[in-house]
Amino acid sequence: MSREQQAVQQARKAFLTGRSKPLDYRIKQLQNLKQFIKEKTTDIANAMRKDLHKTANATQLFEILGLEGEINLAVSKLAEWAAARPVNKNLLTIADDVYIQPEPLGVVLVIGAWNYPIAVTLQPLVGAIAAGNAAVVKPSEVSSHTAKVMELLPLYLDPEMYKVVTGGVPETQELLRQRFDHIFYTGSSTVGKLVMEAAARHLTPVTLELGGKSPCYIDKNCDIRIACRRITWGKYMNCGQTCIAPDYILCESNIQDKVINEIQKCIQEFYTNDPKSFADYGRIINQRHFKRIMALTEGSTLAIGGDSDESECYIAPTVLRDVTPGSKVMQEEIFGPILPIVIVNGLKEAIQFINEREKPLALYIFSSSKKVIKQMISETSSGALVANDCLVHFTISDLPFGGVGNSGTGRYHGKYSFDQLSHLRSCLIKKLNMEGVNQMRYPPHTTEKLRWARVLLLKQVNLARWRQVAQVAVIAALAAFVVQRFLRR
Numbered sequence: 001m002s003r004e005q006q007a008v009q010q011a012r013k014a015f016l017t018g019r020s021k022p023l024d025y026r027i028k029q030l031q032n033l034k035q036f037i038k039e040k041t042t043d044i045a046n047a048m049r050k051d052l053h054k055t056a057n058a059t060q061l062f063e064i065l066g067l068e069g070e071i072n073l074a075v076s077k078l079a080e081w082a083a084a085r086p087v088n089k090n091l092l093t094i095a096d097d098v099y100i101q102p103e104p105l106g107v108v109l110v111i112g113a114w115n116y117p118i119a120v121t122l123q124p125l126v127g128a129i130a131a132g133n134a135a136v137v138k139p140s141e142v143s144s145h146t147a148k149v150m151e152l153l154p155l156y157l158d159p160e161m162y163k164v165v166t167g168g169v170p171e172t173q174e175l176l177r178q179r180f181d182h183i184f185y186t187g188s189s190t191v192g193k194l195v196m197e198a199a200a201r202h203l204t205p206v207t208l209e210l211g212g213k214s215p216c217y218i219d220k221n222c223d224i225r226i227a228c229r230r231i232t233w234g235k236y237m238n239c240g241q242t243c244i245a246p247d248y249i250l251c252e253s254n255i256q257d258k259v260i261n262e263i264q265k266c267i268q269e270f271y272t273n274d275p276k277s278f279a280d281y282g283r284i285i286n287q288r289h290f291k292r293i294m295a296l297t298e299g300s301t302l303a304i305g306g307d308s309d310e311s312e313c314y315i316a317p318t319v320l321r322d323v324t325p326g327s328k329v330m331q332e333e334i335f336g337p338i339l340p341i342v343i344v345n346g347l348k349e350a351i352q353f354i355n356e357r358e359k360p361l362a363l364y365i366f367s368s369s370k371k372v373i374k375q376m377i378s379e380t381s382s383g384a385l386v387a388n389d390c391l392v393h394f395t396i397s398d399l400p401f402g403g404v405g406n407s408g409t410g411r412y413h414g415k416y417s418f419d420q421l422s423h424l425r426s427c428l429i430k431k432l433n434m435e436g437v438n439q440m441r442y443p444p445h446t447t448e449k450l451r452w453a454r455v456l457l458l459k460q461v462n463l464a465r466w467r468q469v470a471q472v473a474v475i476a477a478l479a480a481f482v483v484q485r486f487l488r489r
């Protein structure tokens, strides 16, 4: 039996004991996960530095804080999320208990990516634990140092319930041959298709957190200086290796020079004149990606940057101008520090450009006009839309994070993670009395019974309204009583 098969079997055996169901068990595991990130802070920081040239503070800021927030939220809200959720009833079921009971799915496979290896691997795990599942975690082999640290997770969590399997493509493929109750995958759309195909063999549901090209439209009616500060930050953070980084800019030709000029100033301010020596400027994860990104620039006109050093996987913050839709850089997600500017003739053309392509994970618009922002919202589709900023939607646990179409399926963060990894079971508990009411549904199906069924089934019962009506009735009765007594005097 393979190591992967064993891990899944052990996790399933542990799940079937039922011990992951009580809420205090789940809370304990979540607290232990927090303990892991606390005690292993230095190991994680060192690993991130080796994998992606991230500083300890950047790791805290962009990976650990969010994870900690998600754990804290799950711990504080778990009782509420896991509780039965009463629903509206019809007149036929008015006397019954009708509610949704979230229940664990079983064994969840979490496959992580390498760019924010802690956040995109352990945040789904928070959801899996909170929802009462067992889990097999597969960190990305590409961020190998961070994967090594995640191997220590079972020292903190229930080691039978939560397994970590490391390895590369063959190991992931072997895992995908096993039967899971849910697969939560983060990575490219290409591999996402393979994951979905493997899952289909077992009819296993999937969450696919994928990528793609996230457009960024700069309206001429906007503070271009401020827009460029926020875009520069969102694009070059983690060396452009962010799933929701603005992939390319769309703007009118008469503001292109100003945009380039402002981005140039921001690059200097954020990363100095020598980003290569600057601690807070990252590196491309490996040489394969370095070569891929450098090849994307071929045939386009350089406006800023362009320096590179393969031996260090360094690519300078780069901007390309007057990029044509047919150019190489516009054919795939860049996932690196190259920012193409594509000229469009106003909002309408920008919307058309976006709609002619795959639905993006994020769509950014910079404009001072609410009307323009509203039009972009109503005439396009994307996983998320952010106006006048970049990336920050990722930090809000109450916003579902995920793609649409080619950028993914499913969502997570906060309660969405809990719901995504739960089965929302419909429950209806009827008593064995009041059989007369049911007469109407038993044969023979007469016209009179049908008339009753129409009333009882189609009439929506708004219990809150009924309560209001009852209150009004009580007040009216009281008033009548008072008036009567008054009149009698």
Ligand SMILES: NC(=O)c1ccc[n+]([C@@H]2O[C@H](COP(=O)([O-])OP(=O)(O)OC[C@H]3O[C@@H](n4cnc5c(N)ncnc54)[C@H](O)[C@@H]3O)[C@@H](O)[C@H]2O)c1
Binding pocket: 111, 112, 113, 114, 115, 116, 120, 138, 139, 140, 141, 142, 167, 168, 169, 172, 173, 186, 187, 188, 189, 191, 194, 208, 209, 210, 211, 212, 242, 243, 244, 333, 335, 361, 403, 408
């Ligand atoms: N939506 C999100 O939350 C999110 C977050 C991070 C990254 N991403 C996207 O991920 C992509 C980058 O990640 P990546 O795909 O390079 O990461 P990756 O190469 O680390 O792959 C992700 C996972 O898939 C597995 N894998 C790779 N090839 C496989 C194969 N042939 N069969 C089975 N499993 C395989 C890997 O082992 C890894 O665990 C980008 O497109 C980015 O936008 C999305």
Ligand SMILES: CCCCCCC=O
Binding pocket: 062, 115, 116, 119, 120, 241, 242, 243, 244, 391, 392, 394, 395
């Ligand atoms: C602000 C942190 C962004 C993390 C995005 C994860 C996907 O790559």
